[in-house]
Amino acid sequence: MNNINMDHGCVLQVRNLSKKFGRGCPHCEKLTGPEFGSNVCPKCNSVVALHHVSFDLYQGEILGVVGESGSGKSSLVQCLYFDQQATSGEGYLSYYNDGEENIFQLPQSKKRYIRNHLMGMVYQNPLLGLRLGFTSGGNIAEKLLTADIYHYETIRERGKELLTRTEIPEYYMDEKPKRFSGGMQQRVQIAKALANNPPILLLDEVTTGLDVSVQAKVLDLIKCLQQELNISMLVVSHDLGVIRLLTNRTMVLKNGRIVERGLTDQILEDPQHNYTQLLVHSML
Amino acid sequence: MHIRGGKTILSLMDVSFEVKKGEFLGLTGPSGIGKSSLLKCIYRTYVPTSGDIWYTDSMGDRVNLVTANEHEILRLRKYEIGYISQFLHVIPRVSAMDVITGALVEKGFDRKESEERAKEYLSRVGIPTSLWEMFPSTFSGGEKQRLNIIHAIISKPRMLLLDEPTASLDPNTKNEVVSLILELKKEGTAMIGVFHDHDTMIRLADKQYDLKLEKTKELCV
Amino acid sequence: MIEELIPKAEKFNYNFAFIDEGAKKEIRRKLLKAIAIPGHQVPFASRELPIARGWGTGGLQVTMAVIGPEDTLKIIDQGCDGSVNAINLRKLMVKTTGVKTTFDTTQATVIQTRHRIPEIPLKEGQVLVFQVPLPEPLRHVEPSEVETRRMHAESDYGLMWVTLYEDIANWGSISIGAGYPCKVNGHYIMSPSPIPKWDNYKLNQAECLYLFGAGREKRIYAIPPYTDVEPLQFEDKPFSVERFDGLYCIRCGATDSFLDEIYDEETGEKYHVCSDTGYCDWRMENKDE
Known part of the structure; x- marks a missing residue:
C-alpha cells in the first residue's frame, strides 16, 4: 500500500481522486475539462465528474469548495462520504489506522465504519440526511446507534444537548421532522451529523434553499461549532458569500478539475484563474 | 503587480522597507498608487508577483510571507497578524457582542474571559450598551468601523495592518481609537x-x- | 383434500416424505449453508405442496428434507399437539413417511413447530423446525430486499435500533411482542419467527439445532447448537419476557410455563392453561406418581 506521509495537523489527505459516470474511453480525460468547457466526453458520452482532485484538510479548518452547478462539488463530498464509489484515487484519514490505508479501497464494512464513526454529512436536501418517519430524537439516535452507543439514557441526553445546540426547542425531540420548516429540518440534520462527535464534517450546499434569515442562523451555528469543537469541515457551496463567511481556504472547481486554490480572501480579491475571476466578478 | 481580466495593472514597483517591534510605519502617496494593495500583499490577500516579505514570528523564525504555505499564513493570521480592513465581513444576524467575543474564542481564549474583555473594549470605543446585542448590519458606518477595529485589536496581534481605520469617525471617537x-x-x-x-x-x-x-x-513624535 | 391426495400418492408411488430427492438435496445444501452462517437467510426453491402457502410450507419442506425413517416426529402449533394445523401436517408426514410420532418432547428427534419452543429444554440430537411467516426482521424498516441484504452484509442495523429507541421514547418500553429480533453469533439480526419473548432465551447456547423455513418467502436460516443469540436491548433498558405473576395453569398448576388465556364459553370466566400441551401432559403424569 502506498503510504503518503501526512503533515502534522492534516486530518484528511486526498490524492488524484477521480469519478467517472459511464463506461469511459481512453479520451475521456483529454477531451474534457475547463479548457473544453465541459465534463462530458465527446467520444463516449461519459461524465468526468472529478478528475485528479487532490487536497489536504487540516485539523479545525473549514475548507471551501466553490463552483457552479455540475462542476463536481457534490460528487466530491459524496465520494468522501462513500455515497458514490470513487473511480480512482487515494484518500488517507489520520483518524483511521493512522492514515495508512487508502480509504477509497476499503471494503464496504470498513467504509461504513468510517462513515458512522468519523464523519458527519449534511446534505442540501434534508430528506437525504433525515428519516422523516422517525422523530428528531430518533434521527440523532440513529447516528449514535450506528456508532455503537446502546445506552438509552445516554442517547436521550445527547439528543437533548444537540437539539439545544442547534437551537431546537426540547419539546420537538419526540416530534417528526416531517412537520418542521426547512430551516429547522436543516438544523436537525446538522444535529444528527454531529451526534457522534465526528472529527470531519461534510456540508453540501447546506444553506441553499433557505431564506436569508434562516441561512444566517445556520451559518452562525456552523461557525460556532467549528470554533468550539474544532471540527474539520469541507463546505461545498456555489455561494461565494457563504464561502467568504465560513472558510479559511477555498478550492475552485470547474468541470471536475480544481482550477485554483488559496486563502479565501485571496481567491475573492485577487483571483488568478480566468474562471475564478469570472465567478468572483459575477458575485452580487 | 497583478493581473485582472487580462489587463495588467502595474500597481507596485520595487517597494522596500522595514518595520521593527513596537514601531508604526505610515504609508503615504496619492490615491491609486497601491497603498491598500501593499497591505493586502503583506496579508496575502493579494499574491505579489515578485519579491520577498520577511516576517519574524514569535518563535523567532523568519517567514517569507510571499512563499509561505497557506496553513502557515493562516496560523500567523490567527495568532500574530491582524488586519483592519475598510469593511467588516461578519455572518449576518450575529450580535456585535458575539462577533467580538468570537474573535477571541477563535484564538483559544476562554469564553467567559472573552466576554469580559469584549465588554471593556466595546465601551471604550463608545458603542452604547443598547447596541451590544444588536446585529452589526444595523449599525451606522462609524459604529461598524469601530467594531471592525476592536475586532482586530482585541486579541493583541504582534503585527497590525491598518487600512484607513479612522476614516469615518468623529474627533472624540477617533481619539479613543488612536x-x-x-x-x-x-x-x-x-x-x-x-x-x-x-x-x-x-x-x-x-x-x-x-x-x-x-x-x-x-517622523518626530 | 389431503385425505384424497394421500391414497393417490401411494398409488402413484410418491417419494419418501413427499418431495423428490433432488429437491431434498437442494434444501439440505441450503440448510448446510444456513448452519455454517448462523442467522443468515439462504434463499431456496420453495416447492409446491398440497397445503397452501402460509400454512407451514417452509417448515414442512425443511422437515421433509431432514427426516429419515428412524426419526420420531412431533408437530405442534402454538405449543399445541392437537390443533387443526398440527394434526393435518402430522397426517401428511405419517402417510408419506410412516415415521413414529409422539406428543412427548423428550422422545422426539424432529419437532416441527409454529410459534413456540417447547418448555422442556431440548437436548443434543434434537432438531426444532420453525414455520416462519416473515423471515426478514428488517422488512418493516426497509422495504427493499436489495437494501436489507446489504444492511445484513454490512451489519448496518442502525435503523432497526432506531425503531426500538422510538418505541421506548413513545411508549416507555419496546412494544414488540412476538418475534423479538435477536443478534445471532454477534453478526446477523434474525427474526426468531413469531415466538413469544418468553422463548427468546431458549435460543441462546441451546443444545439442539434450530432450523427455520419460510415457504412463501423462500428463505431458510438456522441456529446451530451452542450459538450466542442475544435479544436486541439497550444497556439500561434490559430485555424482559412476559410475566405471569400470580397466574398458574388451571390444568396442571404450572407457574413456570407460558400461559394461554382461555374464556369459559358459558360463564365467560377467564382462566389460564399451559400453551405447551406436551409440557402440561408431562406434568400431569408426573403429578400422579
Missing part, C-alpha cells in the same frame, strides 16, 4: 497603516514611507 492603537503599540505590536488624514498619521506613526518617492522618512 489611544487604543497607541496602547497596543506600546505593548510591542509592529504596525503598518494607511491614513487619509495626515493628522492621525502624525499622531500614530514613527516613520512614513512614501510610495511615490520610494523613500522612508523618520
Whole structure:
C-alpha cells in the first residue's frame, strides 16, 4: 500500500481522486475539462465528474469548495462520504489506522465504519440526511446507534444537548421532522451529523434553499461549532458569500478539475484563474 | 503587480522597507498608487508577483510571507497578524457582542474571559450598551468601523495592518481609537497603516514611507 | 383434500416424505449453508405442496428434507399437539413417511413447530423446525430486499435500533411482542419467527439445532447448537419476557410455563392453561406418581 506521509495537523489527505459516470474511453480525460468547457466526453458520452482532485484538510479548518452547478462539488463530498464509489484515487484519514490505508479501497464494512464513526454529512436536501418517519430524537439516535452507543439514557441526553445546540426547542425531540420548516429540518440534520462527535464534517450546499434569515442562523451555528469543537469541515457551496463567511481556504472547481486554490480572501480579491475571476466578478 | 481580466495593472514597483517591534510605519502617496494593495500583499490577500516579505514570528523564525504555505499564513493570521480592513465581513444576524467575543474564542481564549474583555473594549470605543446585542448590519458606518477595529485589536496581534481605520469617525471617537492603537503599540505590536488624514498619521506613526518617492522618512513624535 | 391426495400418492408411488430427492438435496445444501452462517437467510426453491402457502410450507419442506425413517416426529402449533394445523401436517408426514410420532418432547428427534419452543429444554440430537411467516426482521424498516441484504452484509442495523429507541421514547418500553429480533453469533439480526419473548432465551447456547423455513418467502436460516443469540436491548433498558405473576395453569398448576388465556364459553370466566400441551401432559403424569 502506498503510504503518503501526512503533515502534522492534516486530518484528511486526498490524492488524484477521480469519478467517472459511464463506461469511459481512453479520451475521456483529454477531451474534457475547463479548457473544453465541459465534463462530458465527446467520444463516449461519459461524465468526468472529478478528475485528479487532490487536497489536504487540516485539523479545525473549514475548507471551501466553490463552483457552479455540475462542476463536481457534490460528487466530491459524496465520494468522501462513500455515497458514490470513487473511480480512482487515494484518500488517507489520520483518524483511521493512522492514515495508512487508502480509504477509497476499503471494503464496504470498513467504509461504513468510517462513515458512522468519523464523519458527519449534511446534505442540501434534508430528506437525504433525515428519516422523516422517525422523530428528531430518533434521527440523532440513529447516528449514535450506528456508532455503537446502546445506552438509552445516554442517547436521550445527547439528543437533548444537540437539539439545544442547534437551537431546537426540547419539546420537538419526540416530534417528526416531517412537520418542521426547512430551516429547522436543516438544523436537525446538522444535529444528527454531529451526534457522534465526528472529527470531519461534510456540508453540501447546506444553506441553499433557505431564506436569508434562516441561512444566517445556520451559518452562525456552523461557525460556532467549528470554533468550539474544532471540527474539520469541507463546505461545498456555489455561494461565494457563504464561502467568504465560513472558510479559511477555498478550492475552485470547474468541470471536475480544481482550477485554483488559496486563502479565501485571496481567491475573492485577487483571483488568478480566468474562471475564478469570472465567478468572483459575477458575485452580487 | 497583478493581473485582472487580462489587463495588467502595474500597481507596485520595487517597494522596500522595514518595520521593527513596537514601531508604526505610515504609508503615504496619492490615491491609486497601491497603498491598500501593499497591505493586502503583506496579508496575502493579494499574491505579489515578485519579491520577498520577511516576517519574524514569535518563535523567532523568519517567514517569507510571499512563499509561505497557506496553513502557515493562516496560523500567523490567527495568532500574530491582524488586519483592519475598510469593511467588516461578519455572518449576518450575529450580535456585535458575539462577533467580538468570537474573535477571541477563535484564538483559544476562554469564553467567559472573552466576554469580559469584549465588554471593556466595546465601551471604550463608545458603542452604547443598547447596541451590544444588536446585529452589526444595523449599525451606522462609524459604529461598524469601530467594531471592525476592536475586532482586530482585541486579541493583541504582534503585527497590525491598518487600512484607513479612522476614516469615518468623529474627533472624540477617533481619539479613543488612536489611544487604543497607541496602547497596543506600546505593548510591542509592529504596525503598518494607511491614513487619509495626515493628522492621525502624525499622531500614530514613527516613520512614513512614501510610495511615490520610494523613500522612508523618520517622523518626530 | 389431503385425505384424497394421500391414497393417490401411494398409488402413484410418491417419494419418501413427499418431495423428490433432488429437491431434498437442494434444501439440505441450503440448510448446510444456513448452519455454517448462523442467522443468515439462504434463499431456496420453495416447492409446491398440497397445503397452501402460509400454512407451514417452509417448515414442512425443511422437515421433509431432514427426516429419515428412524426419526420420531412431533408437530405442534402454538405449543399445541392437537390443533387443526398440527394434526393435518402430522397426517401428511405419517402417510408419506410412516415415521413414529409422539406428543412427548423428550422422545422426539424432529419437532416441527409454529410459534413456540417447547418448555422442556431440548437436548443434543434434537432438531426444532420453525414455520416462519416473515423471515426478514428488517422488512418493516426497509422495504427493499436489495437494501436489507446489504444492511445484513454490512451489519448496518442502525435503523432497526432506531425503531426500538422510538418505541421506548413513545411508549416507555419496546412494544414488540412476538418475534423479538435477536443478534445471532454477534453478526446477523434474525427474526426468531413469531415466538413469544418468553422463548427468546431458549435460543441462546441451546443444545439442539434450530432450523427455520419460510415457504412463501423462500428463505431458510438456522441456529446451530451452542450459538450466542442475544435479544436486541439497550444497556439500561434490559430485555424482559412476559410475566405471569400470580397466574398458574388451571390444568396442571404450572407457574413456570407460558400461559394461554382461555374464556369459559358459558360463564365467560377467564382462566389460564399451559400453551405447551406436551409440557402440561408431562406434568400431569408426573403429578400422579
